[in-house]
Amino acid sequence: MEKRRIAVVSAGLSVPSSTRLLADRLTAATVAALRRRGVEAGDVTVEVVELREHARDLADNLVTGFANAELRPALDAVTGADGIIAVTPIFSASYSGLFKTFFDVVDKDALTGKPVLMGATAGTARHSLALEHAMRPLFAYLRTVVTPTAVFAASEDWGGAGEASHGLASRIERAAEELAELVAARPAARTADPFADAPSFEALLGGV
Amino acid sequence: MQFGVFSVSDVTTDPTTGRTPSEAERIKDVVTIAKKAEEVGLDVFALGEHHNPPFFSSSPTTTLGYIAGQTERLQLSTATTLITTNDPVKIAEDFAMLQHLAGGRVDLMMGRGNTGPVYPWFGKDIREGIPLAIENYALLRRLWDSDVVDWEGRFRTPLRGFTSTPRPLDGVAPFVWHGSIRSPEIAEQAAYYGDGFFHNHIFWPAEHTKRMVEFYRRRFEHYGHGAADQAIVGLGGQVFMRKNSQDAVDEFRPYFDNAPVYGHGPSLEDFSRETPLTVGSPQQVIERTLGFRDYVGDYQRQLFLVDHAGLPLKTVLEQLDILGEEVVPVLRKEFAALKPAHVPDAPTHESLVAAKGATDPRVYAPADDVTGQAPEEAA
Helix, strand or coil, rough: CCCCEEEEEEEECCCCHHHHHHHHHHHHHHHHHHHCCCCCCHEEEEEEEECCCCCHHHHHHHHCCCCCCCHHHHHHHHCCCCCCEEEEEEECCCHHHHHHHCCCCCHCCCCCCCEEEEEECCCCCCCHHHHHHHHHHHHCCCCCCCCCCCCEEEHHHHHHHHHHHHHHHHHHHHHHHHHHHHHHHCCCCCCCCCCCCCCHHHHHHCCC | CCCEEEECCCCCEEECECCCCCCCHHHHHHHHHHHHHHHCCCEEEEEEECCCCCCCCCCCCHHHHHHHHHCCCEEEEEEEECCCCCHHHHHHHHHHHHHHCCCCCCCEEEECCCCCCCCHHCCCCCCHHHHHHHHHHHHHHHCCCCCCCCECCCCCCCCECCCCCCCHHHHHCCCCECCCCCCHHHHHHHHHHEEEEECCCCCHHHHHHHHHHHHHHHHHCCCCCCCCHHCCCEEEEEEEECCCCCCCCHHHHHHHCCCCCCCCCCCHHHHHHHCCCCCCCHHHHHHHHHHHHHHHCCCCCCEEECCCCCCCCCHHHHHHHHHHHHHHHHHHHHHHCCCCCCCCCCCCCCHHHHHHCCCCCCCCCCCCCCCCCCCCHHH
């Protein structure tokens, strides 16, 4: 069986954070859904990128134009993944600046065609459509394939029993199924090598 | 091995005094810096080309011609000449002129330029950067290597029976380097022609340099110009030195923290770890520079950036003294001892003429505009 890599990007700022909690729930459900499709847990690698740990690295990258040694493995994890779980808190009606900065420094062509599951958290469910009006266009621009279900969790969703938390569990389940379906249906991701893929000079000259 | 300095030609406020030099002052200063480079025993001075403030160097051949008139030995080069937005005809003419006036002490480095708005100012499009570099350089080679050129391409009006004048000195075009930070296409271009490849090697992690140089060397061999370790490689580098390492760090930090390009971002310490920037004692610069060889192999040209970010002229001249007195003599000796005999030096006009044989550079075009006669009729 081919190995699959899931990259989890979590932009939560507190430790522990509800954003990370949602990311972990989505990840566990995705791994389980992949297993139901014949991808054993041993064949799935999960790499979690906590953006808080890279806050300064990301600011440096904006200024210098390159990722430093701490940030490079995080970018490689995401650009080399078979599927991405991206979760952000909603700030001022949209994804957080830190979350956006991470996807600003990823090469704009590096995520083309990759399956993405989006998640977001906030204090109130009134923010939930930010997933659809802000986050989905970002991933559309990056030409990723986003699951139809995006998962939003407000504070009330984490509250014990009742309809709200039950609803969250079923949304997580549905979204994870959708992501697993997309990942399992694709061949494992190959990392592009700009040097191996470089055109010969004859091809370059022929192109002008 | 050649050692020298290259200038980005920025006009930047000195953050320690708040004083901004005028363009007039910086232009005079850069001439002083070039003359000082020769005086302290460096081999090369290279000047950038920019068409937007805060840079002053729009016309490098003018400046280099003036420097040529006041120096004896110094090799004059560019960092870089814009092969995308300049008309290759004008590059061919300007640098052949400079070559004659400087007695052959001229080479140049091709670069694409990364400032989007500059392209349309010259009727070009940055999205065509690579095709422009490929086609324009192909034409430039023809203009230098053939007396009479017929040409048709995508990016300029066709040429019929065109002769670029003056013809290159002794019939031998200036040596060309191609500079690129991370476009394999440009390393491929350098390899195809057997030209030099220069990596900026400042502002960027050494990993970029290593991969680009490896690729260039492999393709140089593929195209039959020699073994991979015989390819012609140049590197940049950025240094600031004082006798005591901590003095260098303390003095350079405000310039670093406010510098164009990387200022207000990473700390001096972080950036020194991530890139080849070396701030410290002359001995630290010697050790770091010798270490470049570990990831690019034996190379032919090392240029240092010493005059940017608002550093005052006096400080820059002190840096050149330290380079000339304490750093470069040691580097010359150490690099020479390490270099195997089959690895060539950087080409010069003399070595190119020796390899090719000087040819009569006079043109025998079928007719000229003044008399309308072919030379044989006029005779």
